[in-house]
Amino acid sequence: MRILIIGGGYAGFYTAWRLEKRLRPGEAEVTVVDPRGYMTYQPFLPEVTAGSVEARHVIVSLRSHLRTTRMIAGHATAVDHAHRTATVRTNAGSMLSIGYDMLVITAGAVTRRLPIPGVAEEAIGLKQVEEAVAIRDRLLAAFDEAAALPPGPERTRLLTVTVVGGGFTGVETFGELLSLATSLLRSYPEITFPDLSFHLVEAQARILPEVTDGPGRWVVRHLEQRGAQVHTEARVTSARGGRIELSTGEAFDTNLLIWSAGNGSNPVIAQHTDLPVDDRGLLRVRADLRVGTDETPVPDAWAAGDNAAVPDLASTAPGALTVPNAQHAVRQGKHLAANVVAHLRGKTVRPYVHHSLGTVATLGMGKGIFQYRRLVIRGPLAWLMHRGYHVLAIPTWERKLRVLLVWISAVLFGRDIVALPGVERPRAAFLAAGDPDLIQSSRGPIGSETGTGARELIGAGHAR
Known part of the structure; x- marks a missing residue:
């Protein structure tokens, strides 16, 4: 057989x-x-974007665990x-x-991509670990560049993040990136909180359809209290050149556009x-x-x-x-x-039945929400429940231990805030060796090939 x-x-x-x-x-x-040859544990991708979990720890090698299975x-x-x-x-x-x-x-x-001008050229999805790493590096690199600029439109653009899609993936990614950006201010005294601009765009009248109306409204209030802007009943009509135009008439420039508008x-x-x-x-x-x-x-x-x-x-x-x-x-x-x-073996097969264990979402470091029927838990306890559930759910004890050790190190020493945008062009430094001008250009600003290389990852992934 x-x-x-x-x-x-x-x-x-x-x-x-x-x-x-x-x-x-x-x-x-x-x-x-x-x-790809590995399984991606997608619930951890928002935490990868924020540097709370190492990228390689959220993937499980197929060959390492499928010992007798033929892999193609x-x-x-x-x-x-x-x-x-x-x-x-x-x-x-x-x-x-x-x-x-x-x-x-x-x-x-696959990621549901709509035929909106500029989206294919500007947006990054969030189905694969490579996309999560690119998002993190883009935000960290933006802080480095913005710190060298005076206050103004260009600095604001660099520090503007837009997430399209108010489901669990979009909201978790939005909350985690907002938490990361806020924590980075301690390391960038040149940048102040008003320089940050975070936009969550959702076409429906509410976010998080997986929870009931009350918890959904609380999440909106919670994000707005942290300085974010939540646009409900709004659709992106254009993203050309990083200029976001909404169906509500609002428009703004963004350096980072994350597309999480459902599955196709x-x-x-x-x-x-x-x-x-x-x-x-x-x-x-x-x-x-x-x-x-x-x-x-x-x-x-x-x-x-x-x-x-x-x-x-x-x-x-x-x-x-x-x-x-x-x-x-x-x-x-x-x-x-x-x-x-x-x-x-000629035995009876059984129907699949699974009763939900509830829904839990992280909204950033120490922040979360959990709902099981009428029971709603908010704040640090929900955040701990999110981490506890997913560390138990990720397969293999080796991966569970690695994730736990990273979380412990983050508590003790803080997040690692080093960006590695050069991985998108690994031969650039080698080719530029000996030429100061080429060495400088090989690092590339945010808008260069190095800075925008993450966009090329969109079509490279195999959706789970």
Whole structure:
């Protein structure tokens, strides 16, 4: 039995990990296709942008933990399930046709990018750890440059941060970056708090749709009390040249534009397979995570995670689907593996049911919010609950320990505030050796190739 897993994110990693533990020797051969070779623990990306967690500590190597699974570094470009074959473009550029007996699709979603002028050229997403590092370096480099300038429009532009999207990722990133910027003022006496300008833009009338209205309003008040501007019922109409124009008529210049306006369907899954998808481009999935419907199941095809429309049996709303978050993706991966093994052995597969453990968000160092039904906790306790939950949720004890040690060192010595924008052009210093003018230009200001290189990362990621 050849099992092919497309995607090594939460659901894909946990599916393969559990299959290795549950399958008997020789019972099946498992192959995972993923271009990166590691799973990114996305809930920690906002803390990576703020320097609270080291970038390498939020990723889990697939090869280190999937000992008997075959790994293929590449993108699946098409699936022909009728003939049990998948087409894969390897990272080296060659094309492979991979045969399989059973298919598991856990390719995740992509950042939902709207056709707004300037967004493709200016914005940075937040699906991958590389993007989080680029955001952090851009903000730190902006402080260095702004400190050498007199007060005025250019300094204000450099110290203006805009986050589009008021969901959990957007709000957490916004709060963490605001916390980082505020703490940096101690190290930059030339810059004062009024020089900072932080904007959160949300198209709906409220932020954090995952919590109820009261906690959502409290978060807005909390961010505004910290000096931020929250624009609700506002859409970005243009971002050309870093000039943000909103549907409300407001306009301002920004140096850092972070796009976190929700998920879009994975284009390969939505357009290049012969599997059934819904009107949003998500795979139609039964409650037991098999592809298809109760009336017309697709043999030997399974799916989970953000690329699948999984029925939410814990919800009382008719037709409800599980929300695309880490809680569900991790548990769906584990459940999918158990069902695959049961199916192989002729046993009964079980439907996926998961009752929410509540929602928790960090809003910056020592600040957070937690809600479970009517219970709402705010402030430092909620922040500790956020850290406690996610350090337990990130896979492997080695990663848990590394994250804990970084948090402890941050408490004792503060955050590391060194930017490394040169990693985007690693050969620049070598090529410029011996020429003072080239050495200086190789460092590059914020608007140079070095400063804006993060923008090139947008199309390079493989969404989880």
